[in-house]
Amino acid sequence: MVNLTIALDAMGGDNGPPVTIPAAIEALAANKSLKFLVFGDQYQINPFIQNTPKSVLDRLEIIHCTQSVSMDEKPSLALRQKPESSMRLALEAVKNGEAQACVSAGNTGALITIAYYVLKMLPGISRPALVTAMPSLSGHKTYLLDLGANVDVDELTLHQFALMGSVLAEAKGTPNHTKPRVGLLNVGEEEIKGSSKIKRAAKLINDDDEINYVGYVEGNDIFTERADVVVCDGYVGNVSLKACEGIAKLVVESIKEAVGKSWVSKLLAFLALPTLKKMYKRVNPDQYNGASLLGLRGIVIKSHGNASKDGFKYAIVEAVNEIEHKVPEAIGHRIAALNERS
Amino acid sequence: MVNLTIALDAMGGDNGPPVTIPAAIEALAANKSLKFLVFGDQYQINPFIQNTPKSVLDRLEIIHCTQSVSMDEKPSLALRQKPESSMRLALEAVKNGEAQACVSAGNTGALITIAYYVLKMLPGISRPALVTAMPSLSGHKTYLLDLGANVDVDELTLHQFALMGSVLAEAKGTPNHTKPRVGLLNVGEEEIKGSSKIKRAAKLINDDDEINYVGYVEGNDIFTERADVVVCDGYVGNVSLKACEGIAKLVVESIKEAVGKSWVSKLLAFLALPTLKKMYKRVNPDQYNGASLLGLRGIVIKSHGNASKDGFKYAIVEAVNEIEHKVPEAIGHRIAALNERS
Structure with missing residues (x-):
């Protein structure tokens, strides 16, 4: 029985329908409870739904859109000039209650701006936060x-991030821990370190009994198991994520270069490169697909722009997970309770 | 002829004399212009200078110190309670003109705090900045x-960082570029992005004709060749550096794990691990040894705490380089000229 309806922005991402539609069809085949409202250009979508079994096609409703937001479009212009874009209409489907979540691989800035405008924030939250899961060796x-x-x-916003991240981690499940452990990203673990803003945020988060605060964590702890949630501002989070992408690429290129210099090396390279590539994918944060926009009155999942079919499917699974765990409602309750306490 | 005198904190770092003294002896053997004032515990140093040729030993003057700063000591306590530490006395040798630079592998926070107290800042600069070179594939x-x-x-401090980094990169030499290209770390390359502070800093740096400003750069550009100098606040710089250490370690561990699962894999691992380890050292920012403290009235080089003998020698070479290029004087002139302009 269909009880999960997701609005897909079929046009988003570097690839659009050739990736999003096959991913959607596979997701429908795997989950009989799922239905998609697919927003996009009917003529670009049609070639990818040929030969699809009726039992699947019945749960894939295409809503033809005449506009789409490009990957390098300025968010404010996308908002003003494209009221009929696939991204905008997919978000409006969530707003109108026709869908329970929206998934898009499109322009991140535009998605945040339009989601903010269309869905609005939960009471007491000022701006959406973008969150994703980072890998560690143990999984x-x-x-x-x-x-x-x-x-x-x-510091108030950092406190909200701590609460919202905690709700999400709890929804996703943190084995062996009843309550997600929340760390605040800082230059060192000692209490005396950090800017005055970070220290004020630490006090707020530490004083909140609803949060299992484990103190300051450092940059390398993003990839260890010291915390389930790591809180920071968007500048630090974005720069760190991209710096990690940069060094992961450098490591892989270095290895490729090093192993490519003799015939033994070439043999090694031939044998080892698939493994290295797999490892690269595993550790490249870019590939941890399906970032959530938290704090909105609705579920919005951002798939990576160059996600593969499997990557986009993973983003859909994330959306299903958040629907089932009623993440926005849970965040709304926690923030309302916080505001009552303070 | 001796014309380079460097004060060494022999006790700093995880290892102390067993690393610092052999490194110093090799540096002296390689450079006849060099002399060291070695500050530390005579009894711990003695075993490592046995059998050293007189021509080298003549240029290694040991100043016995009864105190040393431990790696986890609180900087303010190290400053107040250890006026006779090897770190403190090495810095005072620079202050008194007995040495032209100080090299220490000791506690970073203590080194910054004591250097700030002993050496004082150049006019117009409020706090020292810590800078190091990050690797890229091409070298x-x-x-x-x-x-x-x-x-x-x-934003004024970020502007000073841009000037100081530019002076250092120019001293070290940027082939193919007459003037070091300076980028400001941000969440995206577009002009409209970033916090208000970053935007104000961008305007100041862009308006400064002495700086070859190339605009905003992103986290991954730390490891590309887009800029010779990348400017950010210490929170973002520290977190990014440590996040990169974290992911570099994760990549290497992932590869070890992946290649260790069958006999073919084990053979591969046996053949490839030395290469991987070398690559890891190459890309691990930790191993780019010899961070400079800029903005002080004297040269201070911070070697990594767990630097090997070769790592510590590299930090000494950095010190020689900065002496020869008169880095503090060059920074002083540039900051004075900036203050005259504004």
């Missing part, structure tokens, strides 16, 4: 937020 | 500052 996930949606934040 | 170096000495900075 443990660390939720890092904010990843760039907010560059000017105060 | 290009990107100087990143600040790495954690300053967590609360305004």
Whole structure:
């Protein structure tokens, strides 16, 4: 029985329908409870739904859109000049209650701006935060937020990030821990370190009994198991994420270069490169697909722009997960309770 | 002929004399112009200078110190309670003109605090900045500052970082570029992005004709060749550096794990691990040894705490380089000229 309806922005991402539609069809085949409202250009979508079984096609409703937001479009212009874009209409479907979540691989800035405008924020939250899970060797996930949606934040916003990240990590499940452990990103673990804003945020988060605060964590702890949620402002989060992408690429290129210099090396390279590539994908935060926009009155999942079919499917699974765990409602309750306490 | 005198804190770092003294002896053997004032515990140093040729030993003057600063000591306590520490006395040798630079592998916070107290800042500069070169595949170096000495900075400080980084990169030499290209770390390259503080800093740096400003750069550009100098506050610099250490470690561990699962894999691992380790050292920013403290009235080089003998020698070479290029004087002139202009 269909009880999960997701609005898909079929046109978003570097690839659009050739990736989003096959991913949607596979997701529908795998989950009989799922239905998609697919927003996009009917003529670009049609070639990818040929030969699809009726049992699947019945749960894939296409809503033809005449506009789409490009990857390098200025968010404010996308908002003003494209009221009929696939992204905008997918978000409006969530707003109108026709869908329970929106998934898009489109322009991040435009998605944040339009989601903010269409869906509005939960009471007491000022701006959406972008969060994603970072990898660790054991498979443990660390939720890092904010990843760039907010560059000017105060200690109250960092406190909200801690609460929202905690709700998300709890919804996703943190084995062995009843309550997600929340760390605040800082230059050192000692209490005396950090800017005055960070110290004020630490006090707020520490004083909140609803949060299992574990203190300051450092940059390298994003990839360890010290915390389930790591809180920082969008400037630090974005720069760190991209710096990690940069060094992960450098490591892989270095290895490729080093192993490519003799015939033994070439043999090694031939044998080892698939492994290295797989490892690269595993550790490249870019590939941890399906970042959530938190704090909105609705679920919005941002798939990476160059996500593969499997990557986009993973973003859909994230959306299903957040629907089932009623993440926005849970965040709304926690923030309302926080505001009552303070 | 001796014309370079460097004060060494022999006790600093995780290892102390077993690393610092052999490194010093090799540096003296390689450079006949060099002399060391070695500050530390005579009894711990003695075993490492046995069998050293007189021509080298003549240029290694040991000043016995009864105190040393430990790696986890609180900087303010080290300053107040250890007036006779090897670190303190090495810095005072620079202050008194007995040495032209100080090299220490000791506690970073203590080194910054004591250097600030003993050497004082150049006129017009409020706090020292910590800078180091980041690797890229081609061997290009990107100087990143600040790495954690300053967590609360305004746009004026970021402008000073841009000037100081530019002077250092120019002294070290930027092939193919007459003037070091300076980028400001931000969440995106577009002019409209970033916090208000970053935007104000961008205007100041862009308006300064002495700086070859190339605009905003992103986290991944720390490891590309887009800029010779990348400017950010100490919070972002420190977190990014440590996040990169974290992911570099994760990549190497992932590869080790992946290649260790079958006999073919084990053979691969046996053949490839030395290469991987070398690559890891190459890309691990930790191993780019010899961070400079800029803005002081004297040259202070911070070697990594767990530097090997070769790492510590590299830090000594950095010190020689900065003496020869008169880095503090060059920074002093540039900052004075800036203050005259504004």
